[in-house]
Amino acid sequence: MGTRASRASSNPDVTGLTAYGCRDLLAGGEVSAVELTRAYLDRIGAVDGEVRSYLLVDEAGALAAAAAVDAKPRSQRLPWEGVPIGLKDILCVKGMETTCASRILQGYIPPYDATVIAKLRAAGLVFLGKLNMDEFAMGSSTENSAFQITRNPWDLNRVPGGSSGGSAACVAATEAPWALGTDTGGSIRQPASLCGVVGLKPTYGAVSRYGLVAFASSLDQIGPITRDVKDAAALLDLIAGRDPRDSTSIGLPEPVGFPDRSSLEGVRFGVIKEFVGDACEAGVRDVFDGAVDAIGALGGVCEEVSLPSVERGIAAYYLIAPSEASSNLARFDGVRYGHRHPHSEDLYEMYTRTRSEGFGSEVKRRIMIGTYALSAGYYDAYYAQAQRTRTLIIQDFARAFDCFDFLISPTSPTVAFKIGERTADPLAMYLSDLCTIPVNLAALPGISIPGGFSAGLPVGVQIIGPHFSERGMLGAAHALEQKLRVDVVPPLAEVAG
Ligand code: GLN
Numbered sequence: 001m002g003t004r005a006s007r008a009s010s011n012p013d014v015t016g017l018t019a020y021g022c023r024d025l026l027a028g029g030e031v032s033a034v035e036l037t038r039a040y041l042d043r044i045g046a047v048d049g050e051v052r053s054y055l056l057v058d059e060a061g062a063l064a065a066a067a068a069v070d071a072k073p074r075s076q077r078l079p080w081e082g083v084p085i086g087l088k089d090i091l092c093v094k095g096m097e098t099t100c101a102s103r104i105l106q107g108y109i110p111p112y113d114a115t116v117i118a119k120l121r122a123a124g125l126v127f128l129g130k131l132n133m134d135e136f137a138m139g140s141s142t143e144n145s146a147f148q149i150t151r152n153p154w155d156l157n158r159v160p161g162g163s164s165g166g167s168a169a170c171v172a173a174t175e176a177p178w179a180l181g182t183d184t185g186g187s188i189r190q191p192a193s194l195c196g197v198v199g200l201k202p203t204y205g206a207v208s209r210y211g212l213v214a215f216a217s218s219l220d221q222i223g224p225i226t227r228d229v230k231d232a233a234a235l236l237d238l239i240a241g242r243d244p245r246d247s248t249s250i251g252l253p254e255p256v257g258f259p260d261r262s263s264l265e266g267v268r269f270g271v272i273k274e275f276v277g278d279a280c281e282a283g284v285r286d287v288f289d290g291a292v293d294a295i296g297a298l299g300g301v302c303e304e305v306s307l308p309s310v311e312r313g314i315a316a317y318y319l320i321a322p323s324e325a326s327s328n329l330a331r332f333d334g335v336r337y338g339h340r341h342p343h344s345e346d347l348y349e350m351y352t353r354t355r356s357e358g359f360g361s362e363v364k365r366r367i368m369i370g371t372y373a374l375s376a377g378y379y380d381a382y383y384a385q386a387q388r389t390r391t392l393i394i395q396d397f398a399r400a401f402d403c404f405d406f407l408i409s410p411t412s413p414t415v416a417f418k419i420g421e422r423t424a425d426p427l428a429m430y431l432s433d434l435c436t437i438p439v440n441l442a443a444l445p446g447i448s449i450p451g452g453f454s455a456g457l458p459v460g461v462q463i464i465g466p467h468f469s470e471r472g473m474l475g476a477a478h479a480l481e482q483k484l485r486v487d488v489v490p491p492l493a494e495v496a497g
Pocket residue numbers: 137138139140162163182183184185186187188215321433
């Protein structure tokens with residue numbers, strides 16, 4: 001591998017680096033922003049034909065942004081200027097097609113930047129392009145994209161998870177040092193777990209949702225997908241903050257900073273009983289048990305805790321999220337954005353045809369469930385009941401945090417499954433988010449870090465903290481990450497890199 005300098009010059013593939021690694025090379029003048037961006041574009045060219053994580057690669061835009069960075073004296077640059085990033089295609093980027101992997105938004109070019117994008121732009125990051133996802137973030141495998149199936153870099157016959165599967169696969173395959181995803185019920189943490197990378201879902205309100213195409217507004221949060229915990233902390237600090245354009249945003253009480261905790265002496269972890277045991281496959285349980293031992297070796301204390309209501313999380317979520325989605329997706333009517341059926345006799349027919357041909361089957365299923373759950377005759381029986389269940393889940397977490405600093409569980413009950421394995425069975429697909437959904441319902445922060453492998457496939461460990469405990473949670477995650485030292489380089493990266 002050689003020194004950094006020889007890595008940058010003799011081997012242009014610097015793509016295995018973390019974002020901090022990229023930043024150091026740029027700061028030391030060992031690589032220019034254009035060289036770095038070019039290396040990622042080359043890497044995308046070499047492997048994305050197989051991985052298929054990008055929906056759009058903005059080669060010209062990325063190189064122009066990088067050249068503008070190179071034109072500035074290094075002393076005048078901001079810390080992250082020139083570091084590339086990949087973006088889930090649900091975030092509005094001015095002038096860059098944003099589709100949510102849906103035919104109905106094909107051709108939509110936002111006239112404005114989402115707040116997180118404006119922040120990254122101001123920080124000088126280079127946007128490589130837009131990443132594949134389940135249509136409107138509805139799914140757990142990225143198979144619901146209207147355009148392509150993204151494959152897991154650890155085994156190309158398997159899914160990368162979802163809905164931010166493009167973001168997780170792209171970071172795992174070193175096609176970007178880091179990426180942004182969104183998480184409504186697990187869509188950052190579950191794909192991070194299945195692809196062997198780090199995924200952070202911030203506390204609801206920590207990050208502005210302005211310019212994020214809404215799926216379920218009371219649950220959606222934008223967050224980082226990275227190669228390690230300190231990159232996740234840095235990216236969170238770049239995007240967090242109160243935003244007058246999102247009245248539900250509050251920001252973080254303090255910056256997360258650089259997580260450098262190494263001991264967990266005296267830190268109390270509650271192991272969520274309902275998410276281990278029979279709920280998980282054996283290989284996942286083994287890796288999770290290893291993480292519990294590692295916490296013990298670092299001086300932390302792990303004890304079982306029961307949160308009886310979390311088992312109803314999936315049922316509550318699949319009423320609340322579709323209800324909000326049925327309302328949010330009403331705006332896609334063929335008038336305002338993207339696709340419109342071209343030959344309609346009247347307005348009603350135009351709406352119907354546009355939506356029939358523009359939305360995929362999972363999106364239609366959610367719109368129908370949500371419309372039904374909100375209808376006058378059924379509102380109390382379904383939507384209101386789901387909200388009451390949500391309250392019980394919130395109370396369960398609050399009680400657990402009276403006794404514990406953090407809660408832990410596997411991120412996903414299984415490793416990455418085969419492409420096509422769950423597409424015919426929506427309920428099996430929904431179970432992928434057993435351990436992540438309750439965290440969204442309770443608006444809590446959660447992070448998935450690589451815990452190890454089961455039969456050669458990555459297994460993630462989830463740490464959940466109290467509201468706005470990101471600083472402490474990332475510190476604990478960093479300590480555990482250093483102890484576990486999971487080697488997260490998929491075979492694909494070794495071959496092509
Ligand atoms: N898989 C869950 C769903 O299909 C969660 C998706 C998400 O977090 N965006 O709704």
